[in-house]
Amino acid sequence: MSDRPLPDPEAAIRAEAAAWFTRLRGPATTAQRREFEGWRAASPKHARAFDELETAWSATAAPGQRVAEEQAGRLDFFLAAMDAEKLARRRKTTRRAMGAGAALLLLLGAGTWLERPSLLQDLATDHVTTRGERRQIALPDGSTALLDADSALASAYTAGERRVRLLRGVAYFEVWPSAVPFLVEAVGGEIRVLGTKFDVRVLGDEAVVTLAEGRVAVTASGARAVLEPGQRLRFGQNGLQPVEPANLDQDLSWRDGRFAFYRMPLAEVLEEVGRYRPGRILILDHALGARQVSGSFPLADTDAALASLQASIGFQMRRLGGRLVVISP
CATH class of the missing domain: 1.10.287 (Helix Hairpins)
Structure with a gap:
């Protein structure tokens, strides 16, 4: 159980309102919308917090x-x-x-x-890293999570389970052994462990888990798979893809400030680069984004990384306003 003091009620309501606002801007289900209406009607404070957030968002973001x-x-x-x-x-x-x-x-x-494209998401989470920042997070049970740049992690510990949710980015977990299950939620799937070391990377509407030590069970859309050390698995709301061998030195290289990749879609590589630089990277062609590339570069020099990718693939690259990079065939 956590020894943390109870959160301020008003702050908790604002966080719940931000979480609902973020969820409802996506493809929320009918059941989720009914649950939201119930939450909103439960207290005038709920409705007021949600309305204030909606008004602020309409005016600025x-x-x-x-x-x-x-x-x-x-x-x-x-x-x-x-x-x-x-x-x-x-x-x-x-x-x-x-x-x-x-x-x-x-x-x-x-x-x-x-x-700040993830501003609302940041309001509904516990731990956030900025672009270019990596940070070690101490969880209430003694476990740790190393967050990669531009990542967000929420935690909800109870007497019966240790649960965290990776909303975006990448996290490397070292889980303290306990009889209380440790669970990680990401893009509609769940990873269950007792004591182990593993990496979770959110990539759009999918995620990839890479296991370094121990065992984990991954569940998504009713399917389940168990990973052994040195294996990785991609999953999402559409279920599980086949378990495959992992290259731990390559897959976990981001912890040392490098990004190594093999036959990875260009769009996913650019997403990683984007977490380490200000502004945004836009790729304007789906076929170009799907092209598979391999390589390695230091995350501290993203301009060099973009130049290397451009030289190897031959795409066009325009820089606008010092903050926007446009990639096209």
């Missing part, structure tokens, strides 16, 4: 979020924001002020999308 939903629209939005600012300077005094205000709102939305 919503423009950037809407842009992020359509890749082509993302680029148009960012460029339009910069064009609006330039156009405002050429207007008469009164119209210039109005145009500047509109451009500022656009740029605020673009800034949220570029620099």
